[in-house]
Amino acid sequence: MSGKPEDAVTEALTPNAGTYPRPPAEWSAGSGPQPPPVFETPEEPESALAPRPRRTGLLLVAAVLLVAATATVTMWLTSGRPDSSAAAGTTTASAPAAPPGAASSSVTVSVTPTPGGRAVAPAASSAAPSRSAPAVPSAAATTPAGREAPAVPARICARGHVQDAGWQPWVCAPRGQRITVGQAGRSKRLEAVEVYTVGAGGLCVDAHEQDAGWQGLRCRADGETVTTGTTGKSRRMEAFQIRTGSGICARGHVQDVGWQAQVCAGRDAAVQVGTTGQSKRLEAVELGV
Secondary structure (H helix, E strand, O other): OOOOHHHHHHHHHOOOHHHOOOOOHHHHOOOOOOOOOOOOOOOOOHHHHOOOOOHHHHHHHHHHHHHHHHHHHHHHHHHOOOOHHHHHOEEEEEOOOOOOOOOOOEEEEEOEEOOOOOEEOOOOEEOOOOOOOOOOOOOOOEOOOOOEOOOOOOEEEEEEEEOOOEEOOOEEEEOOOOEEEEOOOOOOOEEEEEEEEEOOOOEEEEEEEOOOEEOOOEEEOOOOOEEEEOOOOOOOEEEEEEEEOOOEEEEEEEOOOEEOOOEEEOOOOOEEEEOOOOOOOEEEEEEEO
16 A cells, blocks of 8 residues: 555555556646546356347248148148049039920039049030931821821922023912912913922922923922923913812913913812913913912
């Protein structure tokens, strides 16, 4: 301990004074400003300075694992366990109800389970109704039970071959109506007639030709055409005769006479229009069944 009073005070207040450097004597004498005391900070252990674990990273890892586990369980439940219908092997799916009058169809799907538990369905097969155009039934058509099919509405179609004009377009008329072939009032001879019937039981025709007389009866079934008269010979038709399986009405337009009275005949009976032995041309014919 020194003999100066300030040294004694310093040693009394600082128990570990030997560990700190003593200031110069001039600082203690008050010759200059005294620096602040210097204290050394004790070093902390390395364990205290170690970084803390990051909770955010752990939560993220846990969420990823939870999602993966949920997806795995879901896939196993949906694909690993086939239902009872797949185990049975076949399921039938009915098509939506068809509107009244429309053809119905059904679809059958075969499902075969595989060893892994997954059901494999081959391509579905369906029976669709045919869409081909319906055929026109004939009067002679019958049903499977042997009964006669409903009658087809009767009609007659014809065309005429006219002097200097040739063949006219086809014209048709249903039962109760009339068609006209040839040309009335134009002084043109009718040379030939081509005609057929539908639903009338067939027909037969004959023509009386200039310088040739009657040609002979020609008959055809329903839907088949028959021609009487001549073409390319410049011969006039003078009379025309026709009969059908369901009856017929006719009248003729004759040179210098005009329209004759209508005549009708029943089933398989013939009617005749025009003239014979008078050298008069037949110019037009009106027909109806």
